[in-house]
Amino acid sequence: MSSDIQITLNGEPFSVNSDARLTALIDGLNLKRGRVAVEINYEIVPKAQWNNVTLASGDIVEIVNFVGGG
Amino acid sequence: MKDDSFELAGRRYKSRLIVGTGKYRDFAETRAAIEESGAEIVTVAVRRVNITDPNKENLLDYIDPKKWQILPNTAGCYTVEDAVRTCRLAREAGVGDLVKLEVIGDLQTLFPDVPATLEAAKILVKDGFKVLPYITDDPVACLRLAEIGCAAVMPLAAPIGSGMGIRNPFNLRIILEQAKVPVIVDAGVGTASDAAEAMELGCDGLLINSAIASAKHPIAMARAMRLAVEAGRLAYHAGRIEQKLYATASSPLTGMIR
Numbered sequence: 001m002s003s004d005i006q007i008t009l010n011g012e013p014f015s016v017n018s019d020a021r022l023t024a025l026i027d028g029l030n031l032k033r034g035r036v037a038v039e040i041n042y043e044i045v046p047k048a049q050w051n052n053v054t055l056a057s058g059d060i061v062e063i064v065n066f067v068g069g070g
Numbered sequence: 071m072k073d074d075s076f077e078l079a080g081r082r083y084k085s086r087l088i089v090g091t092g093k094y095r096d097f098a099e100t101r102a103a104i105e106e107s108g109a110e111i112v113t114v115a116v117r118r119v120n121i122t123d124p125n126k127e128n129l130l131d132y133i134d135p136k137k138w139q140i141l142p143n144t145a146g147c148y149t150v151e152d153a154v155r156t157c158r159l160a161r162e163a164g165v166g167d168l169v170k171l172e173v174i175g176d177l178q179t180l181f182p183d184v185p186a187t188l189e190a191a192k193i194l195v196k197d198g199f200k201v202l203p204y205i206t207d208d209p210v211a212c213l214r215l216a217e218i219g220c221a222a223v224m225p226l227a228a229p230i231g232s233g234m235g236i237r238n239p240f241n242l243r244i245i246l247e248q249a250k251v252p253v254i255v256d257a258g259v260g261t262a263s264d265a266a267e268a269m270e271l272g273c274d275g276l277l278i279n280s281a282i283a284s285a286k287h288p289i290a291m292a293r294a295m296r297l298a299v300e301a302g303r304l305a306y307h308a309g310r311i312e313q314k315l316y317a318t319a320s321s322p323l324t325g326m327i328r
Contacts, residue, residue: 010118029121035130036119037162042155044162062118064159066129068100069115069145070090070230070257070279 005057014061022053026063036065074303076275078252079168079200079221081139083110086269087299088141088254090279094288097132103282104133107292111139113170113277115146116160140165141202144172148183150190157194169194170224170256170277172204180230180257184211188218195219204256207241209248216251223251224277227268228258231280235264239271246272262291262298269302270310 004015009025016025022045026033038045039062045053055061076083089109094100104112112133120126133140142160147153150173157169173190175183182205194201200221205211207225215223225245228234235258236242246253252274259265259281268276278295285291 010121012121014121029119030125031119032128034164035128037116037159037164039155039159044158046162047164062159063121064116064163065119066114066140066142066160066163066165067117068091068094068097068129069143070092070113070277 005055007055007057007059007061009061010063016055018055018057020055022050022055025055025061026050029063031063031065036063038063074307076252078111078275079202083139084108085110085296085299086275086303087265087296088113088275088277089282089292089295090277091129091133091283092279093283097127097129099288100129100283101132103288103292104138106289106296107278107282108296109138111141111168113141113143113279116142116144116156116163135165139168141168141170143170144190146174147172148174150186150193153186153190154193154197157199158197161199167198168200168202168221170202170204171220181226182206184208187211188214191215191218191220202254207238207245209241209244212245212253213248216249220251222254222274223249224254224256226257227255227264228260230257231284232258233260233281234258235260236267236271239267242268242271242273259295262294265295265298266302266305269299270305272306275299 003018005018007014041060076086085108087109088111089107090113091100144153144156153173173183173186191201202222203215203220204224212223227236254275255268255273256277259278282291
């Protein structure tokens with residue numbers, strides 16, 4: 001049985017399914033996989049591993065993309 | 071004239087103008103200005119995705135990384151750790167290993183923290199990045215960055231976004247004389263004559279954002295900057311005349327009617 005767990009996503013509290021893979025989080029947020037990078041607890045998670053990584057309660061997740069800048 | 075293409079980090083470019091993507095009204099204007107500038111390298115910033123409105127349009131929907139070389143920056147980073155972390159995330163996002171390194175030392179001037187920039191550059195070069203560091207117009211700092219293995223040096227001409235132009239052409243000349251890597255003026259250009267001046271000094275390229283994006287008519291200014299960079303480069307190769315205090319007549323002094 002899966003339940004919800006709390007993570008911190010981009011600095012904000014966020015609920016995910018306890019058996020959620022990282023890919024499910026990315027897809028659930030409607031993000032284009034080729035355009036973002038992900039860190040969990042300050043470690044980069046390469047795209048090839050997204051489907052093998054399950055989120056744990058209290059994980060600090062950062063998802064970044066490119067925005068306008070000089 | 072012989073081929074005057076611009077080699078940077080192992081790639082050749084026709085344009086010597088690099089443009090930023092900040093401060094535009096919208097992505098359509100960003101793209102139109104970039105097209106008009108003729109730039110082939112485009113800087114971007116790395117920020118958290120918008121999780122409250124994930125359907126919001128993305129910059130790369132407008133700036134196709136297959137068409138433009140994307141140059142992620144570390145703008146807003148004040149420490150070595152943050153700058154290195156930002157570069158690693160940018161590379162993971164899949165646009166290659168060319169990065170614009172900025173480690174800011176002071177909020178008011180946005181001048182670089184020179185020792186921190188050197189330290190971050192060392193780590194990034196070792197980690198396989200092609201590093202383009204934003205740096206003060208300090209010849210020694212530029213020498214050190216080249217020794218570390220940076221792909222270019224990018225001295226500021228004036229504070230970021232100030233539009234104050236080339237404040238110290240003499241330092242730039244020294245940097246250019248000593249340079250073993252391309253010298254790209256990054257920051258301070260206000261209008262087309264500033265861009266031409268930098269290129270006339272012999273700079274290899276220019277990075278411009280605010281002067282285009284915050285102009286009253288950004289797309290027209292993008293064109294002005296493209297032409298100014300080309301004109302300045304041509305004038306540099308053409309070799310300007312010496313400056314003299316007194317006049318030298320252009321017309322014959324003989325054969326005058328009496």
